[in-house]
Amino acid sequence: MEKLLGLLEAKSAYSREKLPDGGELLHSGDGSFLMKRITHPEELALFQAQNLLERVFGGEMDYFSLVRGWVTDRTIAYHTVLTAEEEVIAASNSSYLHLDSEDGIPQSMLAVWYITVDEKYRGKRLANELYWEMYRF
Numbered sequence: 001m002e003k004l005l006g007l008l009e010a011k012s013a014y015s016r017e018k019l020p021d022g023g024e025l026l027h028s029g030d031g032s033f034l035m036k037r038i039t040h041p042e043e044l045a046l047f048q049a050q051n052l053l054e055r056v057f058g059g060e061m062d063y064f065s066l067v068r069g070w071v072t073d074r075t076i077a078y079h080t081v082l083t084a085e086e087e088v089i090a091a092s093n094s095s096y097l098h099l100d101s102e103d104g105i106p107q108s109m110l111a112v113w114y115i116t117v118d119e120k121y122r123g124k125r126l127a128n129e130l131y132w133e134m135y136r137f
Helices: 002-011 044-060 064-070 126-136
Strands: 015-018 024-028 031-038 076-082 088-102 105-117
Touching: 002 126, 031 044, 031 126, 044 064, 044 076, 044 088, 044 105, 064 076, 076 126, 088 126, 105 126
Parallel strands: none
Antiparallel strands: 015 024, 024 031, 031 076, 076 088, 088 105
């Protein structure tokens, strides 16, 4: 995993600045964005992320009432990229799953359920930044 994270960091078009609340500012020639993991069911960014994902994936998306409950689960992550105006322009949903052990060796996997970038912001490599966040999670 560390090798993969290193490769993603080396290919990143952004420099990162850690924020006290756990988020990160992404800086590049294309502008600055905020990378944030949503952990509270009442955050406006969660509602915006759900709307973005529903526009792309339609009826495949989970009900928002379920999403609001899952967002506090430490094994489920909703990552977002926001503009300076705090508009969600990219979002992902992933889970860290523990698998049954084989021969006493613990196993797990990262399930990436959904990831998308608003059409106006595609081509800025923001999906790569979301993948990096999911792998770090």
